[in-house]
Amino acid sequence: MLDMATTTARRSTLAPDPSHFRHSYSKDTAQLMRRLSRMEGQVRGIARMIEREEYCVDILQQTAALRAAVDALSILVLEDHVQGCVRTAAERGEADKYVDEVIDVVRRTLGRPVRSGGARPG
Numbered sequence: 395m396l397d398m399a400t401t402t403a404r405r406s407t408l409a410p411d412p413s414h415f416r417h418s419y420s421k422d423t424a425q426l427m428r429r430l431s432r433m434e435g436q437v438r439g440i441a442r443m444i445e446r447e448e449y450c451v452d453i454l455q456q457t458a459a460l461r462a463a464v465d466a467l468s469i470l471v472l473e474d475h476v477q478g479c480v481r482t483a484a485e486r487g488e489a490d491k492y493v494d495e496v497i498d499v500v501r502r503t504l505g506r507p508v509r510s511g512g513a514r515p516g
Contacts, residue, residue: 422474429467436460
């Protein structure tokens with residue numbers, strides 16, 4: 395996982411001028427927020443299950459469902475990022491930085507090491 399300083403530095407380095415740029419996921423904000431609310435409910439439900447000392451396998455099934463929900467949300471944001479942010483960067487001649495960033499974050503998400511020596515944003 396990226397630490398907050400790295401994430402903030404990377405965002406400020408790559409973020410296009412906000413007056414000319416809109417994050418592509420912003421068209422899906424309501425859907426993303428609904429999904430996040432459902433995930434919050436799932437987390438609270440898992441906490442209640444643990445408090446009630448429910449069966450371990452049932453808890454594990456709920457954590458697997460939560461993980462799937464997080465993955466689905468991540469895919470939506472990634473798709474929007476590639477279709478919007480990366481496409482905009484390509485139009486501006488900055489695609490390489492954004493493509494490398496996407497590859498790095500996908501590798502981290504999958505638990506794979508980040509490539510060394512490549513052009514990296516920031």
